[in-house]
Amino acid sequence: MNEKFLSPYNAQKTEDAIYKKWEESGFFNPDEMINAQLTQPDAESFSIVLPPPNVTGTLHTGHASMLAIEDIMVRYNRLLGKKTLWIPGTDHAAIATQSKVEKLLQKEKIRKHDLGREEFLKKVNEFAQNSHDTIIAQCKKMGASLDWSREAYTLDEQREEAVYTAFKKMYDDNLIYRKERIVNWDTKGQTTISDDEVVRVDRPGKMYTFKYSHDFPFPIATTRPETKLGDTAVAVHPDDKRYQQYIGNEYSFNFAGADVTVKIVADEHVDPEFGVGALGVTPAHSIADWEIAERHNLPLKQIINEYGKMTIGMEGVKDTKVAQARESVVAWLESEGLLIETEDIIQSVGTAERTGAVIEPLPKLQWWIDVNKKFTLPYSNIDGITSGSQVTLKELMLQVVENEQIKIMPAQFEKQYLHWINNLRDWNISRQIWFGHRIPVWYKGEEIHVGAHAPDDSGEWVQDEDTLDTWFSSGLWTFSTLGWPNLDSKDLHTYHPTQVLETGYDILPFWVARMILMTTYLLGDIPFETVYLHGLVRDAQGRKMSKSLGNIINPVDLIEKYGTDALRMAMIVGNGPGNDVNLDENKIKAYSKFGNKLWNITRFILTETHVSDDNDLIEFSPRDKELLNEQQTLISEITKEMDEFKYYIVGEKLYHYIWHTFADEILEESKNIFENGNEIEVMSRKHFLRQTLKTMLIILHPFMPFITEEIWQDIKNDTDRDILMTALWPKY
RNA sequence: GGGCGAUUAGCUCAGUUGGCUAGAGCAGUUCGUUUACACCGAAAAGGUCAGGGGUUCGAGUCCCUUAUCGCCCACCA
Numbered sequence: 001m002n003e004k005f006l007s008p009y010n011a012q013k014t015e016d017a018i019y020k021k022w023e024e025s026g027f028f029n030p031d032e033m034i035n036a037q038l039t040q041p042d043a044e045s046f047s048i049v050l051p052p053p054n055v056t057g058t059l060h061t062g063h064a065s066m067l068a069i070e071d072i073m074v075r076y077n078r079l080l081g082k083k084t085l086w087i088p089g090t091d092h093a094a095i096a097t098q099s100k101v102e103k104l105l106q107k108e109k110i111r112k113h114d115l116g117r118e119e120f121l122k123k124v125n126e127f128a129q130n131s132h133d134t135i136i137a138q139c140k141k142m143g144a145s146l147d148w149s150r151e152a153y154t155l156d157e158q159r160e161e162a163v164y165t166a167f168k169k170m171y172d173d174n175l176i177y178r179k180e181r182i183v184n185w186d187t188k189g190q191t192t193i194s195d196d197e198v199v200r201v202d203r204p205g206k207m208y209t210f211k212y213s214h215d216f217p218f219p220i221a222t223t224r225p226e227t228k229l230g231d232t233a234v235a236v237h238p239d240d241k242r243y244q245q246y247i248g249n250e251y252s253f254n255f256a257g258a259d260v261t262v263k264i265v266a267d268e269h270v271d272p273e274f275g276v277g278a279l280g281v282t283p284a285h286s287i288a289d290w291e292i293a294e295r296h297n298l299p300l301k302q303i304i305n306e307y308g309k310m311t312i313g314m315e316g317v318k319d320t321k322v323a324q325a326r327e328s329v330v331a332w333l334e335s336e337g338l339l340i341e342t343e344d345i346i347q348s349v350g351t352a353e354r355t356g357a358v359i360e361p362l363p364k365l366q367w368w369i370d371v372n373k374k375f376t377l378p379y380s381n382i383d384g385i386t387s388g389s390q391v392t393l394k395e396l397m398l399q400v401v402e403n404e405q406i407k408i409m410p411a412q413f414e415k416q417y418l419h420w421i422n423n424l425r426d427w428n429i430s431r432q433i434w435f436g437h438r439i440p441v442w443y444k445g446e447e448i449h450v451g452a453h454a455p456d457d458s459g460e461w462v463q464d465e466d467t468l469d470t471w472f473s474s475g476l477w478t479f480s481t482l483g484w485p486n487l488d489s490k491d492l493h494t495y496h497p498t499q500v501l502e503t504g505y506d507i508l509p510f511w512v513a514r515m516i517l518m519t520t521y522l523l524g525d526i527p528f529e530t531v532y533l534h535g536l537v538r539d540a541q542g543r544k545m546s547k548s549l550g551n552i553i554n555p556v557d558l559i560e561k562y563g564t565d566a567l568r569m570a571m572i573v574g575n576g577p578g579n580d581v582n583l584d585e586n587k588i589k590a591y592s593k594f595g596n597k598l599w600n601i602t603r604f605i606l607t608e609t610h611v612s613d614d615n616d617l618i619e620f621s622p623r624d625k626e627l628l629n630e631q632q633t634l635i636s637e638i639t640k641e642m643d644e645f646k647y648y649i650v651g652e653k654l655y656h657y658i659w660h661t662f663a664d665e666i667l668e669e670s671k672n673i674f675e676n677g678n679e680i681e682v683m684s685r686k687h688f689l690r691q692t693l694k695t696m697l698i699i700l701h702p703f704m705p706f707i708t709e710e711i712w713q714d715i716k717n718d719t720d721r722d723i724l725m726t727a728l729w730p731k732y
Numbered sequence: 733g734g735g736c737g738a739u740u741a742g743c744u745c746a747g748u749u750g751g752c753u754a755g756a757g758c759a760g761u762u763c764g765u766u767u768a769c770a771c772c773g774a775a776a777a778g779g780u781c782a783g784g785g786g787u788u789c790g791a792g793u794c795c796c797u798u799a800u801c802g803c804c805c806a807c808c809a
Contacts, residue, residue: 269806281809412736581745584743586757591757593769596769597769599771656756
């Protein structure tokens with residue numbers, strides 16, 4: 001017996017060496033499995049993409065849990081003899097990464113505009129590369145059996161080709177168009193900022209109640225009178241008796257030197273209790289109003305420029321900053337006798353996180369994907385939609401879930417998905433940041449060219465300054481990682497659609513929905529058959545992990561203390577799809593004890609039996625036949641539950657069988673048999689113990705890959721597969 | 733305001749087509765252990781499954797309702 005079994009199991013000493021052994025074998029790559037004749041070339045395939053972690057830093061416990069679940073899926077299917085592929089990669093995560101680097105630069109008092117686009121991107125790429133390296137190392141620590149030879153990055157060359165191909169096709173199909181939309185504009189920084197960078201600050205303000213003109217039938221209320229020059233409508237609640245008679249009317253008048261025409265519209269979102277229950281709609285300078293304008297097809301009238309100055313109005317308004325214009329407009333209202341009431345209020349004002357400037361919502365030209373426009377789908381593998389039929393993106397997204405070609409687990413999220421898609425509006429795909437796929441559109445005067453490069457003709461072509469929403473590239477992930485847009489790619493034919501997408505429920509609308517959109521559109525097929533959604537990892541008390549609570553747990557610390565196997569088990573047992581899991585250190589400790597239990601079971605068996613006991617038996621003793629039957633029942637149950645993704649139950653069952661049946665009963669009973677049993681009983685039992693241990697190692701392998709592989713190396717015989725990872729799931 | 737979820741042993745949680753004498757880990761109790769394992773074994777203790785009502789031969793599990801807690805989305809003109 002190998003003397004390592006004389007001391008307790010040492011995960012720290014074992015795990016890195018085992019991972020290295022797997023990696024060197026090459027068997028994470030299904031092609032190598034086939035070459036070594038461990039997998040049949042015509043075997044069923046099982047493929048899954050790793051949701052690419054953002055290159056914004058390091059992996060957290062949520063990633064650890066994700067890797068554990070997916071590795072179980074992958075290892076299980078590999079043991080079933082399938083051609084099994086798990087594709088690794090990382091996500092450039094445009095805004096998240098860019099703002100992270102901006103923050104780091106800010107500490108050195110460097111601003112991105114001082115560096116310029118190229119220099120700044122160099123810094124971001126450097127940061128991304130470092131994050132990437134950390135992330136890959138952490139994935140390996142978790143034991144993830146990812147095929148590193150196929151690693152991808154959402155911003156690498158191959159993915160860029162996929163992105164540009166997809167963009168061009170959508171543009172040619174008239175599904176991509178350009179239109180104005182309200183964005184958060186920072187007048188100090190002269191840039192657009194994302195919603196998460198807007199800091200809400202409570203400030204004293206004034207609510208003005210006034211009439212537009214003496215002819216206008218009722219007053220409205222606002223905190224920003226200067227924007228009223230840009231009003232194109234007044235919104236009221238449809239059930240509000242005070243205003244019902246005016247709905248549909250149009251009024252024109254002069255307001256502080258500007259000609260204004262407003263239409264009275266009914267909108268559910270107006271609160272009749274707030275203010276006077278009537279709201280002047282300024283589509284160009286308020287995000288909320290812009291949304292009302294979208295619903296009612298109202299015109300957009302920009303009256304404030306990028307420097308926060310008014311572009312129209314009377315003397316004292318035009319060409320002044322908004323704060324000053326406000327005073328002028330209020331003074332004008334007073335002098336005209338239109339001002340009815342001024343009330344002091346506390347209002348929540350959006351300010352730029354970085355410059356502190358008050359956000360000025362402005363309309364900017366943006367690129368959009370039309371989800372309601374009919375186009376011809378040339379090829380369709382979607383049930384209920386024939387090749388060559390006219391469909392919209394929204395219809396495709398609904399169809400594949402309604403017809404159950406894609407199943408979402410747990411089922412309650414299916415409702416949520418359908419509800420979300422039914423309310424889906426056009427997707428704004430442009431972002432006013434530098435890091436990401438630059439929009440493949442070129443301008444020369446009025447001319448527009450769509451493609452990766454400017455046309456070769458003479459003349460100054462200028463590329464669009466904006467970049468694409470990060471979800472545009474990750475939406476292509478299941479097939480851009482398999483060779484698309486090269487339609488002859490062998491991987492694409494073998495491994496697409498993928499079988500499972502395993503990800504967090506929080507990105508169902510962002511990522512999952514977008515992958516369905518892109519795949520149904522570009523391939524006429526589904527991206528995956530099952531969506532398995534996991535929950536959040538919380539601390540032992542069920543609190544969300546956050547910097548401010550100081551309760552963030554680094555998975556690597558836990559691994560160093562208890563080993564990866566123990567951490568994986570603790571994260572799996574009791575963690576069903578869609579449920580949040582509380583990570584209790586005691587639970588991890590308990591499973592590290594379990595690992596040691598298995599270790600000691602092995603020690604006992606290696607002491608009491610010999611490899612020759614593996615030889616064919618003449619007959620099993622009646623007791624061992626009974627035990628084998630029990631075992632068969634267990635395996636058949638477990639196999640069924642594995643197929644149903646019930647890893648949380650299987651993990652617990654294995655724990656119980658191995659500890660409380662195999663060790664506590666069978667091993668104890670064996671001591672007596674070895675001492676007092678007849679020859680048949682002894683031989684039978686020795687054979688049984690070795691076979692059972694091997695069987696347990698195989699079925700426990702997906703959960704605790706390291707220790708099972710380590711033991712396998714000492715219990716296997718010449719007819720067994722050399723590496724447990726490549727073994728075959730027991731028959732039952 | 734809209735949507736979703738949770739409430740089971742002292743603590744943290746399983747219990748997924750209704751069949752449980754309701755389970756696990758940790759903590760606590762009693763006893764034991766010179767070799768597979770103290771990262772141990774044996775035995776017991778602990779619960780009107782949030783409250784109420786209903787469906788059913790049968791409900792922790794399905795329906796209604798109340799209470800408490802939590803999450804997501806929207807919005808404050």
